Amino acid sequence: MTIKREGSLFSPFRALKQLGKKPHTVQIPKVVKPPAERYRGFHTNDLEKCIGCGNCSRICPDNAIKMVPFPEYAKKEPGSMPLRPQIDYGRCCFCALCVEVCPTGSLQMVKTFTHVDDKKESFVFIPDSKVVHETPDFVLDTKDLRRK
Amino acid sequence: MKEVDLFFGPQHPGITGNFSVRVKIDGDTVVKAQAIPGFLHRGFEKLMEMRHWMQGPPLICRICVPDADHSETGYSMAVERLAGIEVPERGKYIRALTLEMSRLSAYLFYFAGYGGSIGLYTIAQWAIGDRDYLLDLYEELTGARVYHIFNFPGGPRWDTPEGFEDRVDKVMDYLEKRLKEYDKLYFNNMVFLKRSQDVAVMKKSYAEKMEVTGPNARATGWAIDVRKDDPYAAYPDLDFELITQDEGDSYARVMQRRLEFQQSIDLVRQITKKLRSMPRGNVRLIPNALHWKIPRGEAYAAVESSKGELGYYVVSDGGISPYRMQVRGPSISHGVQVYEEMIVGQRLADVAALMFSLDVCPPDIDR
């Protein structure tokens, strides 16, 4: 295929036509674009339903999951273990492989994904049924970000 | 005149990511160049040996950031060949849909990068803005925007959500409309013409000798495309003709992407039409991710990524992880061997522009 090669000096002015058109971006925090239904954000885990099998920790490609002891779940039916997954969000890549292999369906992912803190320990926690940062996590008060 | 050594990158905004070139210039003419890769070496190939077969995609998608789906699919296809499994029909179409959308978003990145390197920043803003509509679609389909972790050995993870095909078509209509505006602002721009015409001309014989692939090869008149030569996913059923040009200069390379952009829009429309008429249901075979063993052997599978042939060679010793995996990336030829030779005799201002025009993706050199 041969293309006719020609150029115009006036072509840059065509960009002016875009003035007054609706921009691509939204004005956070006045307008918040909600994540899609399938968005892979933080985990939730129904600790009652979870049987501590450790499949999630074995499949995790980033070694982000550590099984930690939960003695209060020791009395459960045979086959279940008194362990629950603890996730290090400094390592997690949000691939959802753990959710896929969870045999009980207790481990799930929710749509929220923002966490800001100056303490690295806060990125490691044991997900439970409560959704992390359910309040709009987009609206950040800059005062909170300042170091004490 | 005194010759001067200059370092381009890895922090230079005109370089495609973490990559560097050392150029020797005389006046403003390049007399020698040496590509310095390695800033992005993360040991992908070695790390894969420590992962189960199903743990591959979350890592492998990082080999090419703007075109992640081709990496996932290439690896998955090699594993499927080795395991002797066949992806369900609908899964193949969904896979092809993600691949073509990935090509579109990678080409938009390309238009932005090349435009920026010759000073046309408006087009860079436009293209990155428009790419976001494709990322929205990805978010809806796969749950992630950049690293989709969606194409696994056995097929794509999920079926399309309800009404997704219509939304894809809407975005395609939008992109087609925008492409006409791109034509006016960018592809018919005198600055673009003057900066790219007759710059770094590549002959077909040279492309063949240096194993140049993808749009760079097609811009020299060499009609190669893995989608035609070794069809995969839904490509055997899709109707498209290879586009080639003969000039092989930077202008031809950019226009090659411009023409293929339109072709990809048409391909996406063919796929969504077919997906609508297909019964919903099984898209993926799911082996037991934790204990999946693959018979001893080796396999190679290649995909036509937005940059050229991207191949995966995997060896299994019958265990739960690859014994060895190797990547055949297009950028090692384009970004190191070809680039070092073609930049000689060009002007200093073309150091970054040529890098973009060859569409070099440094992580696939370093992998």
Ligand code: SF4
């Ligand atoms: S979350 Fe699921 S996979 Fe993980 S230990 Fe509990 S039941 Fe097992």
Ligand code: SF4
């Ligand atoms: S989402 Fe992926 S990386 Fe994160 S904890 Fe689960 S398996 Fe590990």
